[in-house]
Amino acid sequence: MTPxxxxxxxxxxxxxxxxxxxxxxxELRKGGLEYVSxxxxxxxxxxxxxxxxxxxxxxxxxxxxxxxxxxxxxxxxESCPDTPFIIVSGTIGEENAVELIKAGVTDYVLKxxxxxxxxxxxxxxxxxxxxxxxxxxxxxxxxxxxELERSNQELExxxxxxxxxxxxxxxxxxxxxxxxxxxYEAKLxxxxxxYIYFAVDGAARMKCLIDDLLNYxxxxxxxxxxxxxxxxxxxxxxxxxxASINETxxxxxxxxxxxxxxxxxQMLQLFQNLIGNAIRYRKEGTRPEINIQAWKEExxxxxxxxxxxxxxxxxxxxxxxxxxxQLHGKAENKxxxxxxxxxxxxxxxHGGKIWFESAPGKGTTFYFTIKSENI
Amino acid sequence: xxxxxxxxxxxxxxxxxxxxxxxxxxxSPINMHFAVDGMEAIDFLSKKGRFSDAITPDLILxxxxxxxxxxxxxxxxxxxxxxxxxxPVIILTTSDAEQDILMxxxxxxxxxxNKPFGFESFSEIARSIEKFWFGVVKYPKHx
Numbered sequence: 001m002t003p004x005x006x007x008x009x010x011x012x013x014x015x016x017x018x019x020x021x022x023x024x025x026x027e028l029r030k031g032g033l034e035y036v037s038x039x040x041x042x043x044x045x046x047x048x049x050x051x052x053x054x055x056x057x058x059x060x061x062x063x064x065x066x067x068x069x070x071x072x073x074x075x076x077x078e079s080c081p082d083t084p085f086i087i088v089s090g091t092i093g094e095e096n097a098v099e100l101i102k103a104g105v106t107d108y109v110l111k112x113x114x115x116x117x118x119x120x121x122x123x124x125x126x127x128x129x130x131x132x133x134x135x136x137x138x139x140x141x142x143x144x145x146x147e148l149e150r151s152n153q154e155l156e157x158x159x160x161x162x163x164x165x166x167x168x169x170x171x172x173x174x175x176x177x178x179x180x181x182x183x184y185e186a187k188l189x190x191x192x193x194x195y196i197y198f199a200v201d202g203a204a205r206m207k208c209l210i211d212d213l214l215n216y217x218x219x220x221x222x223x224x225x226x227x228x229x230x231x232x233x234x235x236x237x238x239x240x241x242x243a244s245i246n247e248t249x250x251x252x253x254x255x256x257x258x259x260x261x262x263x264x265x266q267m268l269q270l271f272q273n274l275i276g277n278a279i280r281y282r283k284e285g286t287r288p289e290i291n292i293q294a295w296k297e298e299x300x301x302x303x304x305x306x307x308x309x310x311x312x313x314x315x316x317x318x319x320x321x322x323x324x325x326q327l328h329g330k331a332e333n334k335x336x337x338x339x340x341x342x343x344x345x346x347x348x349x350h351g352g353k354i355w356f357e358s359a360p361g362k363g364t365t366f367y368f369t370i371k372s373e374n375i
Numbered sequence: 376x377x378x379x380x381x382x383x384x385x386x387x388x389x390x391x392x393x394x395x396x397x398x399x400x401x402x403s404p405i406n407m408h409f410a411v412d413g414m415e416a417i418d419f420l421s422k423k424g425r426f427s428d429a430i431t432p433d434l435i436l437x438x439x440x441x442x443x444x445x446x447x448x449x450x451x452x453x454x455x456x457x458x459x460x461x462x463p464v465i466i467l468t469t470s471d472a473e474q475d476i477l478m479x480x481x482x483x484x485x486x487x488x489n490k491p492f493g494f495e496s497f498s499e500i501a502r503s504i505e506k507f508w509f510g511v512v513k514y515p516k517h518x
Binding site: 167168170171172174175176178179182204207 | 387389390393396469490492493494495497
């Protein structure tokens with residue numbers, strides 16, 4: 001990577017005075033710098049050598065008849081912006097030098113201090129290498145980020161198309177199994193009917209999975225932000241969940257439901273998933289009590305959905321938001337493992353965060369935030 | 376009483392069979408006619424080619440996703456025809472996209488129904504259609 005360690009340093013020297021050239025070369029040799037160099041003293045050859053010689057560093061006199069260090073620097077800035085450029089001059093004043101550094105010149109060496117030139121070259125090369133490496137790293141990171149974004153998009157697109165196109169054949173399987181069940185139940189024996197039952201049940205569960213997967217992949221696809229009255233949304237959720245609310249006798253209280261800017265369909269999904277979970281994971285023999293609360297904070301709305309259910313162990317705090325992760329076995333479970341992943345994606349899509357506080361047996365409170373300035 | 380004539384425009388033979396069986400359980404006698412794409416649907420309705428002695432249906436069940444001529448195109452043609460426009464058209468599709476629903480009603484579809492999951496739901500829909508379109512509502516007589 002560092003030219004100083006492998007190869008001799010390639011120096012492009014812009015100087016017209018033979019004495020000065022001699023002095024400079026002597027100083028470079030004295031400083032123990034392993035180098036090769038080429039000399040130019042006017043604009044055209046300078047420009048040409050920048051390309052052909054491809055120097056690691058440029059040493060330029062400040063004043064050359066018909067050409068000067070500043071003009072040379074401007075040319076260099078165009079064609080090889082990252083190559084260090086050191087002005088060597090007997091005439092340059094401190095003030096000019098400061099201006100040049102500000103303009104981007106790497107360093108300057110006064111002719112009376114010519115013995116410092118090698119130190120300055122080494123430092124400039126070291127800095128240039130570091131800069132180049134940092135730039136490469138940044139570019140690499142940028143590429144990774146872009147790649148990741150692209151593959152994420154591809155995955156989402158895949159999930160959408162797959163779940164969308166799977167609906168049709170699954171509908172056929174489910175419908176004809178049901179038809180078989182309905183028309184031939186009496187003609188088939190117990191065993192055959194049991195087989196059909198498992199097939200029908202499997203198709204129905206797969207339908208829930210595909211629906212959820214489709215909803216999940218739609219979150220970033222379709223979003224319409226508009227003012228949403230959450231009390232209306234929550235009422236709709238309660239009506240959608242009325243079967244399980246009636247069955248379990250769940251008591252749901254709403255302390256505060258604001259109007260905010262959000263996607264109404266996604267808000268419905270979010271509240272339905274969280275309230276639905278609170279009912280689904282109720283404690284055996286205890287009437288589910290669920291409270292919905294909201295607070296306005298500086299940049300966000302903070303929501304809390306508190307239940308008295310079975311609770312979640314803290315070790316699962318990250319895992320439960322990952323798609324297809326379930327804490328319960330197939331037999332006891334009634335969910336698809338996508339609900340909380342959908343909830344999280346919706347919250348993130350609305351500039352917020354989601355987390356929970358819980359102790360096993362003591363119920364769970366899900367918290368989430370929604371940015372109040374969603375546009 | 377003459378049987379009710381229903382034209383089902385559907386390219387999926389599975390769905391066509393489900394619809395046929397679902398309507399078999401209906402109270403009134405129903406004759407189902409089938410068109411497998413948009414072109415056939417138009418030929419049937421305009422009694423062209425092999426449909427020269429086709430009957431004018433009392434109701435049209437129209438899928439949106441059809442080969443050759445889409446359901447939307449068929450709908451436009453039906454509703455632009457002075458004779459055909461009085462026949463109720465029920466869109467029967469897997470699509471629940473808001474724009475498809477809106478577009479269908481803007482083009483004067485008479486209702487929009489999603490293909491259900493499961494035969495039982497299909498039967499329920501068939502019963503609702505029969506009850507509403509051939510029990511509740513009145514519309515002009517043709518022929």
